[in-house]
Amino acid sequence: MNATDNPPEHWTDHRIETWVGVMLRTGVMLAAAIVLTGGILYLAHNGGRRPDYSHFHAEPAQFTTLSGVLHGVAVLNPECIIMLGLLVLIATPVARVVMCIVGFQFEGDRLYVAISTVVLAILLYSLFLHR
Amino acid sequence: MTALEFSLILFVTSIAAGLLGALSGLGGGVVIVPLLTLIFRVDIHYAIGASLVSVIATSSGAAAAYVREGFSNIRVGMFLEIATTLGALVGAWLTTRVPTHAIGIVFGVVLLYSAFTALKQHHEVITQRPDPLALRLRLAGSLPIGPDTHQDYVAQRVPAGFGLMTVAGTLSGLLGIGSGAVKVIAMDQAMRLPFKVSTTTSNFMIGVTAAASAGLYLRSGYLAPALAMPVMLGVLLGSLIGSRLLVRIHVRTLKIVFALVIVALGVEMIVNSLSGKL
Numbered sequence: 001m002n003a004t005d006n007p008p009e010h011w012t013d014h015r016i017e018t019w020v021g022v023m024l025r026t027g028v029m030l031a032a033a034i035v036l037t038g039g040i041l042y043l044a045h046n047g048g049r050r051p052d053y054s055h056f057h058a059e060p061a062q063f064t065t066l067s068g069v070l071h072g073v074a075v076l077n078p079e080c081i082i083m084l085g086l087l088v089l090i091a092t093p094v095a096r097v098v099m100c101i102v103g104f105q106f107e108g109d110r111l112y113v114a115i116s117t118v119v120l121a122i123l124l125y126s127l128f129l130h131r
Numbered sequence: 132m133t134a135l136e137f138s139l140i141l142f143v144t145s146i147a148a149g150l151l152g153a154l155s156g157l158g159g160g161v162v163i164v165p166l167l168t169l170i171f172r173v174d175i176h177y178a179i180g181a182s183l184v185s186v187i188a189t190s191s192g193a194a195a196a197y198v199r200e201g202f203s204n205i206r207v208g209m210f211l212e213i214a215t216t217l218g219a220l221v222g223a224w225l226t227t228r229v230p231t232h233a234i235g236i237v238f239g240v241v242l243l244y245s246a247f248t249a250l251k252q253h254h255e256v257i258t259q260r261p262d263p264l265a266l267r268l269r270l271a272g273s274l275p276i277g278p279d280t281h282q283d284y285v286a287q288r289v290p291a292g293f294g295l296m297t298v299a300g301t302l303s304g305l306l307g308i309g310s311g312a313v314k315v316i317a318m319d320q321a322m323r324l325p326f327k328v329s330t331t332t333s334n335f336m337i338g339v340t341a342a343a344s345a346g347l348y349l350r351s352g353y354l355a356p357a358l359a360m361p362v363m364l365g366v367l368l369g370s371l372i373g374s375r376l377l378v379r380i381h382v383r384t385l386k387i388v389f390a391l392v393i394v395a396l397g398v399e400m401i402v403n404s405l406s407g408k409l
Contacts, residue, residue: 032367
């Protein structure tokens with residue numbers, strides 16, 4: 001079996017990647033725009049004293065859970081807006097794996113639908129369950 | 132120092148890190164943690180949180196450019212992401228258990244190793260030897276090397292590559308870095324994939340690997356929004372500028388300079404960790 005024996009498949013792989021590339025860039029720019037908005041609001045409100053990061057004391061629940069972040073965004077808490085941007089950013093690679101599953105399904109490549117699904121399962125486990 | 136000044140200094144520093152990271156091919160993430168801990172006196176847990184999000188931003192931001200070149204191999208990337216994401220789960224869990232100075236020492240060693248691999252002369256061995264496991268997993272492809280010319284390649288030593296990728300993932304989760312250096316070694320040295328395929332596929336994998344640590348970092352409170360904000364925006368901007376400049380700059384000299392900076396930071400990390408100052 002030689003990889004160049006079936007050029008249409010190579011082309012389709014490239015199409016999946018092009019798709020994914022555009023999605024990733026859009027996602028990252030959206031995330032950066034949200035983080036920047038939150039950052040400007042944050043500096044406008046808290047431009048004076050800077051927080052102390054020299055000792056670790058886990059961030060409050062407002063910043064460590066999805067519901068905490070979303071509640072904060074609803075009341076326009078600047079740091080929660082920054083966190084929302086970071087969550088969008090973290091979601092971009094996850095979306096990439098989902099798009100690959102769909103792409104491999106179109107190609108009829110069952111093995112890689114399965115492999116991508118395993119990667120997605122590990123990601124979802126890590127995002128929601130891992131302790 | 133006010134929050135505004137602190138954010139601006141961090142932003143400018145992060146642009147420089149992202150720029151140098153993109154130009155040297157070492158990634159900006161690798162210097163963010165030592166800069167934050169050694170110079171800005173940030174606790175290493177907040178530092179790896181800020182670094183991890185900037186690593187995801189760089190990987191996703193550069194993806195479109197890499198795809199255009201057509202070197203990356205999504206099957207190789209996806210298969211090996213099983214190893215890197217599992218490793219990242221272990222690594223992220225370790226950060227919540229391992230003492231700070233131990234993280235610092237491992238970080239220092241990884242920095243020294245990254246500098247070493249960046250400077251090492253590169254010998255490419257592409258092979259088309261039909262490796263049965265690689266062919267069953269369809270870990271093969273063809274690399275465009277000119278108009279209408281392609282170089283076929285087949286991955287070799289798949290189990291070794293997979294094992295090294297687990298290590299790369301663990302280091303990524305433990306240190307909040309992309310561990311591009313280890314990923315490239317696994318694909319380039321162990322699996323004998325063409326260098327361009329290794330580097331571009333590695334970039335793709337870095338985002339997915341880092342996302343696998345992000346959940347635990349978030350829940351453990353490592354992501355400090357006001358700290359991550361200037362770092363993530365700066366590294367992203369710097370790496371985007373860097374990837375545009377790449378064609379016009381003499382990379383070899385720059386690589387040596389950046390590698391020396393990394394060696395200095397690595398030594399400093401180890402010394403500070405051993406003396407308990409980190």
